[in-house]
Amino acid sequence: MWGFSVWRRCIHCSLSVMKKLKGKTAAEQRWVLRQLKDPYVKASHAQNFRCRSAFKLLEIDDKFRLLQPGYSVVDCGAAPGAWSQVAVERVNSAGTSRHGLPRGTVIGIDLLNIPPLDGAHFLSSHDVTHTATHAKLLELLPQDLAEMILLPRGSLLCKYWDGVLSHQLQEKLSSVFHSVRSIKPDASRKDSAERYFLARMYKKPVK
Known part of the structure; x- marks a missing residue:
């Protein structure tokens, strides 16, 4: 029975892969196969991150301790929002900490649409180089940061x-x-x- 279960699962996985590859170019097929084999892609799905890039920031922050509760973070080129997910948790911008830690601020900017995220302010369809975006950013930043971004x-x-x-x-x-x-x-x-x-x-x- 165990052997049959594994065999059936293998067939299901093979059919799923074939479906993902159907109608794609050779380059697109290589990308899909790479994604399916990537442990960080699997981990991002398991931990509900929007993409694998979250683990790059997690690794860097674990080593250098950049993000602290109460800090303000501006995520430029934020879509789809994985780095903002990490930042929200680590600067406590959603205010979910039960230890009385200060609450930070996370603002994400991108030309693309960024799906909403609790604890983050997203400026979708905004160009970070435009003065109008700068003005909106200054409105969202805490008062003591209104005259200087960094x-x-x-x-x-x-x-x-x-x-x-x-x-x-x-x-x-x-x-x-x-x-x-x-x-x-x-x-x-x-x-x-x-x-x-x-x-x-x-x-x-x-x-």
């Missing part, structure tokens, strides 16, 4: 693609942050040029 000693975590121009970005960040390091979390695929700059201790520009 406070002195604040941190920035940004994704970049490793290449000939990446050093220019690092030099730019180094001019306004005391510490800049390059990170490639384990959750980032090995064959990807994706990396992250972690910039800490923001220097307030002298006016």
